[in-house]
Amino acid sequence: MTAAINRRSLLKSTAFGAAALASASWAGRARAAENLVVGVVYVGPRGDFGWSQSHATAVEALKKVPGVTVVEEENVPETLAVSNTMRSMIELDGAKLIFGASFGYFNPFMIDMAKQYPDVQFRHPTTLWSADKHPANLGGYFAYLDQAHYVDGVAAGLSSKTGKIGYIAAKPISLVLRNINSFMLGARLGNPNATVKLIFTGDWSLPVREAEAANALAGAGCDVVACHVDSPKVIVETLERRGVKSCGHNASQASLAPKGFITGAENKYETIYKGFAEALVKGEKLPNVAVGGYDKDMVTNTAYGAGATEEARRAADAAIAALKTGKPIFVGPINDNKGNVIVAAGSSLGNYAPELETTNYLVEGVEGSVT
Amino acid sequence: MTDTGVITVLIALLAGAIRVSTPFLFVSLGECLTEKSGRVNLGLEGTLVLGAMVAFAISYHSGSPWLGVAAAAGAGFLMGALHGAICRLPRVNDIAIGIAMMSFGTGLALFLGKPYIQPSAPRLPSLPLGDWLDMPALAQMLDVSPLFLVGLALAFLLDWVFRNTRAGLIVRVTGDDAAAARALGIGVDRVRLFATALGGASAGVGGAFLSLYYPGSWNEGLSSGQGLMAVALVIFARWQPRRCLLASLFFGAASALGPALQSVGITAGYYFLNAAPYVLTLLIMAGSGSARRAAQYAPGELSINR
Known part of the structure; x- marks a missing residue:
């Protein structure tokens, strides 16, 4: 139950809005010619001391990049509202790069938007994107927290x-x-x-x-x-x-x-947000997937x-x-809390080992259960 | 589970009952009053959330949490009065208005409450009633909010008012038989308007407890449906304020069950344990809804009964 009233829907739904809309799109076009406009969509409030704030902190750093204008919207639920927000960021504000900072934004909303607007770059903070299934102007970034x-x-x-x-x-x-x-x-x-x-x-x-x-x-x-x-x-x-x-x-x-x-x-999304914006300002191509931890300055x-x-x-x-x-965290011997061997003595798992993506156990010492 | 584990869980349940029950108590007492007058106000979930937000905002700006509580009661009063006023119009269904008021209250609170998610507001003080004890766990349990004591007193006061006062009798007759009330010269709509407004004020105070005492901060998921559960609880309590108190304590303890068991190492099936309050609601509704004797306590004018 998130507040449904926001600037965009309010503008659209009023007669006054029609006039404002026209002038806003004018301003948007004028700005887009000289500036890179980056859109950021949050699922919660920016100052929540949590997930949305971790993105908002990075956006503050992004705003300082010369030649970049940021448009933001908070409290956007994981529904069609995302598509509407992103569409107005693209159409009215001229956004060329959009970050959708919530898990549920990806499928189907961001996939559909990426297909509709092939010259806009969309990025999502997960590793859900895959080259054979999704549009090439969509992608993911992920911090190994x-x-x-x-x-x-x-x-x-x-x-x-x-x-x-x-x-x-x-x-x-x-x-x-x-x-x-x-x-x-x-x-x-x-x-x-x-x-x-x-x-x-x-x-x-x-x-x-x-x-x-x-x-x-x-x-x-x-x-x-x-x-x-x-x-x-x-x-x-x-x-x-x-x-x-x-x-x-x-x-x-x-x-x-x-x-x-x-x-x-x-999370240190600053690295990604600033890096991507700077790359676009210079006219470089963005990577589809960017992941990392301490070694990539992302956490x-x-x-x-x-x-x-x-x-x-x-x-x-x-x-x-x-x-x-790059020293690994998972150095054997490691057992799970039921006694099964996870990493044998003498071997180790790298910090980006694919096995860790499907973790379904708790290591020895944790008093708790997965089910 | 060892003996100390059993004791830890029991203390946690009792402590949970005291900590978590207060919003249930205020909302259910408010709803009890409203339903006794013959109306159902399902909108108290919205009033609870709005009360939480208003209390937090006023406490933040004024520095006085008690002013926040008063403001929450005022906001709740207005929400209740709005419900009561709309329901006075001909052919208006109080349940439908209640649902609308629920969305309205929550939506308004989220809309106005955005700037208050990050800051911290002065909290209500607690009364360390257990400090004379040597056991820190028990002392912690008895570290109660003054609002809990107010709620306790309110439950007994409301019970006494219903039984022994003219005002209580007027509310009851309005709720049981509107025609009889009119024959006695009672302004049925006016009584219901006041009962709903006062019920809303009580729910608002429940919200103030959430944002100013426990858990003690304002955000969007603060109530997680407690206002709705409290409305169900009134039926379980058979429209008797003192039973509302017991039911609230019971629900508070049920909320503490999941975390308490996990903390002593009983971890399997925590989804089920966390769902305990909701499962309890369903069981209570099934158990009390089917029996004729529950209906016999219900105010005769309630639209769910007619």
Whole structure:
């Protein structure tokens, strides 16, 4: 139930709008001649301390690129509304590059739009695009956030006194499970006895249940809690009130927990947004798929908060330096939490190994289950 | 599960009952009053969300969370009055208006509430009633919101008003038999208008609890249907305020069940456990809906009964 009233639909639906529309398209054309117009569509509000904010932060950097004008729209549901928003960005504002920052925008909306407007570039923050199935002016970019969650884990393991760590996650899908596993492996690096109690809330945004989960983990004796939900605002605030240290996700939540914040896993879409815009301004062709982690400067960790110990900061910095050189996270022996061997002793999985894309297990040390 | 596990879960359930129940309580008491007067206001979900947003915004700007609570009650009163006023018009269905008011309230809250998603507003204080205890877990559980105590008092007050006062009798007779009420010279529409408006004010206060106490921030998914569940809960409570209190506590505990069990290592089937409050709603509706005895407590003028 997102607000259906927005500038575009309002303009379109009023008589006054007809006149405004004509002048807007004039202005759009005039601007398009000299500027690259980039359209960004968000599923939530830009200041949500989460997913949409991680994109909005990058867009702020994009706006500083000379010759680039950004048009944005927030709170666009994953329905035909996306197509309408994108169409008006193209027709009225003259956008040549469009980022649609939500999973459900891709199929069918962005695929259809890409077919309708072959001279506009569309990019989606997943790896769903494939050359044989989708239009060539569509593509994906993806930040491997599990690398930053690994660093979270390293810092969390060394900032915990009890070794009892909690993790609040939305849904048991591969992407989330992989972040939890990387976090666990990081935590055990500095604290071999660390365990992670895992709570699934069941959906991306359930504030009351997220707060309940944070309270339950605090009650169960966890002194550090990390998370993977859309916006960790409620979780980080609740933990701070309970005197439990916290790790963030997606964007910076440092300001919400001045006493207990350790660090957080942040997407660094800035690299992609600025890079793509600069390439288009120069007239270069964009790659269809751009993925990466620390080695490609696409993820980062929030600056350490008061919750991070000196030892944790040093170890996390070292982990970041290792990730930048491509050192793998999944180094054997690694078992899952039911005793099955995932990576044998002596071997390892690279940070972009295709096996990790289909993660359907939790590694040893995680107290939780996928089903 | 070990003994300490059992105790952890029990404490978590009790704590959850106290923490989560308050919005259920205020909405269900408000709806109880409205339905006693012979009208159903399904729009309280929208009132709850709007109340949450208004409370947060006012607390943010004024620095006083209590002013926020008052503003939320005011916004809820207006929403209820609007519902009541529209329903006075001839051949208007209160259920349909309720659904419209639900969309209106939620939509308005999201539209006006956009700038308040990021900032933090001053929260309501809590009363540490358990500080004299040596056990931190119990002390945490008894760290209650003053609004919870207000809700508790309101449940008993409303019960007393219905039983023992002239105003309560007027509301009840209006809800049970409009013709009889008119014969007594009672302005049926006016009574219903006030009952709906006051019910809305109560739901607004429930919203203030959500955004200013627990979970204590404003965003779009804040209510996740609690306002709707609270309306169902009134039927379960058989239109008795004190039973509304019990039912709210019960629902609060059910909401805490999923996270609490996962935190002690019972992790299989968490989707089912997380769905506990909703499953409970269905069971309650099935159980109480079929029986004649439930209908016998229902106000006679309710459109769902006629």
